[in-house]
Amino acid sequence: MSETGRHADVPEESLPSERTAHDSAPVKADNPFADPGLPAHEHRIQDIDEKAARRSERVVAYFFLLSMLATVAFIASYVVFPIDKIVFIFPLGHISALNLSLGLTLGIALFAIGAGAVHWARTLMSDEEVADDRHPIEAEPEVKAKVLADFAQGAKESGFGRRKLIRNTMFGALALVPLSGVVLLRDLGPLPEKKLRGTGWKKGIRLVNQSTNLPLRPEDIAVGSLTFAKPEGLEDDDEEFNNKIAKDALMLVRIQPQNIKDKQELEWSHEGIVAYSKICTHVGCPISLYEQQTHHVLCPCHQSTFDLSDGGRVIFGPAGHALPQLHITVKDGYLEAVSDFAEPVGPSFWERG
Amino acid sequence: MSNETSATTTRRGQAPRGERIADWADGRLGIYSLAKANMRKIFPDHWSFMLGEVALYSFIIIILTGVYLTLFFHPSMAEVVYHGSYVPMHGIRMTQAFESTLNISFDIRGGLLIRQIHHWAALIFLAAMMVHMMRVFFTGAFRKPREVNWLFGFLLLVLGMFTGFTGYSLPDDLLSGTGVRFIEGVVLAMPLVGSYLQMFIFGGEFPGHDIIPRFFTVHVLLLPGIMLGLLVAHLILVFYHKHTQFPGAGKTNKNVVGMPLLPVYMAKAGGFFFLVFGVISVIAAIASINPVWAIGPYRPDQVSTGAQPDWYMGFAEGLVRVMPGWEWNFWGHTINFGVLIPILIFPLVLVAIAVYPFIESWVRGDKREHHILDRPRNAPTRTGFGVAWLVAYFVMLIGGGNDLWATHFHLSINSITWFVRIAFFVGPVLAFIATKRVCMGLQRRDKDKVLHGRESGIIKRLPHGEFVEVHEPLSQEQLHVLTQHEQPTPLELGPELDENGVERKVTRSQKLRAKLSKAYDGEDNIIPKPTVEEYKEISSGHGHH
Numbered sequence: 001m002s003e004t005g006r007h008a009d010v011p012e013e014s015l016p017s018e019r020t021a022h023d024s025a026p027v028k029a030d031n032p033f034a035d036p037g038l039p040a041h042e043h044r045i046q047d048i049d050e051k052a053a054r055r056s057e058r059v060v061a062y063f064f065l066l067s068m069l070a071t072v073a074f075i076a077s078y079v080v081f082p083i084d085k086i087v088f089i090f091p092l093g094h095i096s097a098l099n100l101s102l103g104l105t106l107g108i109a110l111f112a113i114g115a116g117a118v119h120w121a122r123t124l125m126s127d128e129e130v131a132d133d134r135h136p137i138e139a140e141p142e143v144k145a146k147v148l149a150d151f152a153q154g155a156k157e158s159g160f161g162r163r164k165l166i167r168n169t170m171f172g173a174l175a176l177v178p179l180s181g182v183v184l185l186r187d188l189g190p191l192p193e194k195k196l197r198g199t200g201w202k203k204g205i206r207l208v209n210q211s212t213n214l215p216l217r218p219e220d221i222a223v224g225s226l227t228f229a230k231p232e233g234l235e236d237d238d239e240e241f242n243n244k245i246a247k248d249a250l251m252l253v254r255i256q257p258q259n260i261k262d263k264q265e266l267e268w269s270h271e272g273i274v275a276y277s278k279i280c281t282h283v284g285c286p287i288s289l290y291e292q293q294t295h296h297v298l299c300p301c302h303q304s305t306f307d308l309s310d311g312g313r314v315i316f317g318p319a320g321h322a323l324p325q326l327h328i329t330v331k332d333g334y335l336e337a338v339s340d341f342a343e344p345v346g347p348s349f350w351e352r353g
Numbered sequence: 354m355s356n357e358t359s360a361t362t363t364r365r366g367q368a369p370r371g372e373r374i375a376d377w378a379d380g381r382l383g384i385y386s387l388a389k390a391n392m393r394k395i396f397p398d399h400w401s402f403m404l405g406e407v408a409l410y411s412f413i414i415i416i417l418t419g420v421y422l423t424l425f426f427h428p429s430m431a432e433v434v435y436h437g438s439y440v441p442m443h444g445i446r447m448t449q450a451f452e453s454t455l456n457i458s459f460d461i462r463g464g465l466l467i468r469q470i471h472h473w474a475a476l477i478f479l480a481a482m483m484v485h486m487m488r489v490f491f492t493g494a495f496r497k498p499r500e501v502n503w504l505f506g507f508l509l510l511v512l513g514m515f516t517g518f519t520g521y522s523l524p525d526d527l528l529s530g531t532g533v534r535f536i537e538g539v540v541l542a543m544p545l546v547g548s549y550l551q552m553f554i555f556g557g558e559f560p561g562h563d564i565i566p567r568f569f570t571v572h573v574l575l576l577p578g579i580m581l582g583l584l585v586a587h588l589i590l591v592f593y594h595k596h597t598q599f600p601g602a603g604k605t606n607k608n609v610v611g612m613p614l615l616p617v618y619m620a621k622a623g624g625f626f627f628l629v630f631g632v633i634s635v636i637a638a639i640a641s642i643n644p645v646w647a648i649g650p651y652r653p654d655q656v657s658t659g660a661q662p663d664w665y666m667g668f669a670e671g672l673v674r675v676m677p678g679w680e681w682n683f684w685g686h687t688i689n690f691g692v693l694i695p696i697l698i699f700p701l702v703l704v705a706i707a708v709y710p711f712i713e714s715w716v717r718g719d720k721r722e723h724h725i726l727d728r729p730r731n732a733p734t735r736t737g738f739g740v741a742w743l744v745a746y747f748v749m750l751i752g753g754g755n756d757l758w759a760t761h762f763h764l765s766i767n768s769i770t771w772f773v774r775i776a777f778f779v780g781p782v783l784a785f786i787a788t789k790r791v792c793m794g795l796q797r798r799d800k801d802k803v804l805h806g807r808e809s810g811i812i813k814r815l816p817h818g819e820f821v822e823v824h825e826p827l828s829q830e831q832l833h834v835l836t837q838h839e840q841p842t843p844l845e846l847g848p849e850l851d852e853n854g855v856e857r858k859v860t861r862s863q864k865l866r867a868k869l870s871k872a873y874d875g876e877d878n879i880i881p882k883p884t885v886e887e888y889k890e891i892s893s894g895h896g897h898h
Contacts, residue, residue: 030885031885032829032832032885032888032889032892033803033829033832033833033836033837033885033888034829034833035602035603035604035605035833035837036602036603036829036830036833037602037603038602038603038610039602039603039830078462078463083438083459083460083462084438084459092639095639095641096465098462098463098465099463099465099466099469099637099638100638100639101638102462102463102466102638103466103469103470103634103635103637103638103639104634104635104638104639106466106631106634106638107631107632107633107634107635107638108631108635109631110627110628110630110631110634111627111628111630111631111632111634111635112627112631113624113627113631114624114625114626114627114628114629114630114631115624115628116624117620117621117623117624117627118620118621118624118625118628120620120624121616121617121620121621121624122621125616125617125620126612126617127612127617128612129603129610129611129612130395130610130611130612130613131395131603131608131609131610132394132395132595132608132609132610133607133608134595134606134607134608134609134724136722137498137593137594137722185553188552188553188554188556189552189553189554189555189556189557189561189563190552190557191549191552192548192549192551192552195552195557195558196541196548196558210654228654230654236446237432237446242560242651242652242653243557243558243559243560243561245652245653245654246534246558246559246560246653246654247558249653249654278654279653279654282538282678282691282692283534283535283537283538283539283673283692284534284535284537284538284559284653285531285534285535285656285660286653286654286655286656288655288656288658289658300656300657300658300659300660300756301531301535301656301660302673302674303674303755303756303766303770304678314678316767316770317674317678317770318673318674318675318676318677318678318691318692318695319678319691320678320679320680320689320690320691320692321678321680346538347537347538347541347542347689347692348541348542348680348687348689349541349542349547349548349551349687349689350543350544350545350546350547350548350686350687350688351548351685351686351687352682352686352687353682353685353686353687
């Protein structure tokens with residue numbers, strides 16, 4: 001900024017040479033570890049050589065010019081490139097031409113301003129270090145005494161300590177008034193009641209294949225495959241589809257009956273077809289990885305692992321209890337539920353029991 | 354007062370236009386007094402002081418780009434069928450939140466760029482805050498009078514994490530929806546009130562239709578509003594306290610050495626804002642982030658593998674992943690420790706570093722102001738604690754990505770999980786011990802350098818044939834830097850106790866304090882720094898080397 005006379009506005013006493021002489025000279029002699037004081041200022045080439053200074057000036061100006069050009073290029077790219085134009089650029093792959101050009105030009109326009117300013121500061125502005133005194137953050141004792149006296153005076157004049165009735169009723173009023181705000185939050189949502197306990201499954205509801213949208217027959221479930229199902233009547237465009245599928249999602253696998261270790265699991269299965277809730281009992285991710293040989297399923301979110309041949313028992317990971325099994329049977333050649341899940345699906349909660 | 358001066362200037366004719374405007378503002382805002390104290394304020398220079406600046410500037414960038422995004426984003430969970438310009442998604446049901454995110458990416462020119470700048474800046478913001486916090490921690494810059502500012506910074510970090518989380522949940526894509534479902538599970542795990550809170554937060558059962566609009570308000574108004582206030586307070590305190598400085602020639606606890614705000618720091622810091630913005634723009638131009646079009650809209654029954662939160666939530670994710678699935682059932686109730694314990698440890702780990710300044714000042718009985726920064730080696734216990742904390746943090750970060758570690762390095766996910774479970778407890782202890790030893794070693798090296806000088810690498814042959822390396826004595830500035838730090842003696846309990854065994858009332862907290870104080874400043878934890886006598890004896894007595 002002020003190229004000439006840039007020391008003029010520094011107070012004389014805070015110039016480094018002065019301070020050095022004052023502070024450290026006497027100690028220096030007998031203590032080799034003493035603070036030598038601020039070193040003398042070393043001039044940069046720009047401070048001595050006006051030619052070098054002019055060169056720096058030009059560099060700074062080039063940066064600012066580059067920024068202007070980049071802004072023009074930004075506007076040009078905005079106009080020129082259609083939004084759906086995809087280009088191939090070597091290490092980046094197939095990318096949007098508009099996004100790339102806008103980002104690069106904006107980046108250059110901004111970066112060049114920054115580079116110019118920093119270069120200006122480093123080469124042309126004074127680089128002489130200056131010392132400033134610190135003052136303790138704590139107030140002087142007189143100030144503190146004055147404040148305390150003022151406060152005592154104010155407190156006395158209010159009668160806050162003397163008139164206890166006013167004070168106590170005021171505290172009471174202030175304590176109660178936020179309750180209105182809390183009460184207003186009541187309608188944020190309904191009460192839980194039994195909502196978390198039941199799902200959309202009940203006796204006689206057919207199992208519908210998620211991908212084909214057709215009711216499932218036992219022969220559709222092959223050994224080694226993992227099939228996802230939903231209750232019949234639940235359509236993707238239902239208003240509450242997401243809420244319902246968040247609890248009703250089902251996965252089906254077929255296990256040789258002799259390999260089913262859990263007695264109840266065997267009873268609730270049909271010809272080795274077992275239906276389990278797809279919603280992990282940890283924090284509710286849909287389980288989607290199935291290991292054919294071991295009949296283990298793994299939740300990809302937090303890696304809870306369940307054994308579908310042993311009552312959905314947790315064999316690894318952070319889930320706290322087994323996957324709920326849906327009791328199924330076959331009627332008229334189609335798989336259907338015998339009842340709702342016997343226990344709540346998904347993550348556990350206080351009232352789950 | 355101002356009337357008089359303006360009267361004198363106007364009598365001689367008009368003052369310059371800039372001055373008249375400044376006069377006008379001063380008469381109403383008092384800007385001259387403000388400028389007197391701050392315009393030529395001295396700021397010390399060190400590369401590590403710019404980490405906080407990165408955080409500040411990325412926050413500003415986030416606000417600027419965020420405002421732009423609100424012009425196009427619809428925070429609504431109403432469902433629509435997509436017919437926009439991204440053909441692969443045609444006919445797919447999605448919420449308006451997801452649809453408008455696609456529109457920002459494919460129909461608004463520059464929308465994708467701004468979205469990517471916003472998200473990249475958020476990642477950088479959190480990283481910069483974290484690294485800035487580490488700089489402040491390891492150099493002891495949090496000591497009096499800056500403890501409150503440390504807390505402000507800490508709150509900014511925590512709020513930043515939740516602002517980030519609510520932000521990346523807004524597009525309602527498959528990945529972020531999974532994260533929201535995780536929140537449902539966490540809320541449900543709260544004893545007694547869990548299911549009520551879940552109903553109130555989501556406006557019914559998961560996912561409902563309220564969570565995105567509610568997150569939107571929290572993300573664009575509530576949290577950033579608080580953060581803006583904290584940020585201003587943080588900066589005011591930086592100005593008020595004046596910046597800390599590293600030890601060096603002419604630098605004392607009573608002064609601040611550096612260059613003035615106007616012009617040098619104005620140009621450097623102002624310029625640096627543009628540098629940060631420019632770099633983030635280029636990153637956003639070439640590196641895609643959160644490509645929601647490749648992920649798809651959220652459906653509660655679908656998920657992808659390799660699901661990861663943004664990096665700053667990876668630590669919490671790790672805790673949740675590696676916790677064993679403990680669950681208690683009693684009297685018809687369930688406590689889900691598998692989720693509850695991780696979400697209790699998560700804030701505890703954060704609070705451990707937040708309260709550290711207060712613990713240190715209590716243990717050391719140090720109530721003085723500190724403006725000269727510590728070299729980390731000179732505070733081995735603090736440095737050890739900091740590294741131990743970082744190790745715990747990064748171990749959990751590994752836990753948070755255990756599936757990716759497993760697939761990328763062909764390891765068993767179970768062994769990684771077990772490694773993390775053990776390393777979370779053992780790692781920090783080992784790191785603490787190792788760091789402390791490294792610090793002591795560096796202190797010994799400093800002492801050696803002070804007494805014997807710097808190894809010059811020049812080999813000299815003595816007349817009798819012996820080869821010695823020439824040691825160059827240090828300059829007075831270097832000697833000063835290596836010896837200026839304090840080595841306080843640990844607090845003692847009092848003489849009666851050890852000599853006669855006479856029972857003296859010593860509270861348990863006093864005993865603990867004396868023990869900890871010994872751990873900080875006791876003989877076993879500090880290398881006594883060289884004294885002037887030692888130095889003089891060596892440098893004069895034995896001549897050179």
